[in-house]
Amino acid sequence: MSKKDLTKPRPMKQPTADEIDAYVSGGAGKDTEKQKPVGTAMQESVKTKPARLTVDLPREQHTRFQIACTRAGTKMNREIRQFIDRRCAELEGSTK
Numbered sequence: 001m002s003k004k005d006l007t008k009p010r011p012m013k014q015p016t017a018d019e020i021d022a023y024v025s026g027g028a029g030k031d032t033e034k035q036k037p038v039g040t041a042m043q044e045s046v047k048t049k050p051a052r053l054t055v056d057l058p059r060e061q062h063t064r065f066q067i068a069c070t071r072a073g074t075k076m077n078r079e080i081r082q083f084i085d086r087r088c089a090e091l092e093g094s095t096k
Helices: 017-026 038-048 059-072 076-094
Strands: none
Touching: 059 076
C-alpha cells in the first residue's frame, strides 16, 4: 500500500458565481423559516413526540398475545393503543 503525501494540499474546486449567490442568500447558517415562540415549539413537541411504555408480562402471556395479533392480522402496538383508548374512556366516564 502506497503512502499518501499529506504535506501537499489538495486542489479545491472553485464554486461558480451561481453557487456563491445561492450560498449567500440561503445557504448554511441562514434561517429560512420564521422563528416560533419558545413556548409554542415546546407544546408542539410534547404533542407529537411519542412516549415509551414498558410493560412486564409473563412470557406465556406475551406469546399468546403475539400469536393472537398475528392471526388477526394486526400489530401488537395498535391493539394496546386501542385498549388504552377504550379503557381511558371507561375510566373517564365512571368519574363523572
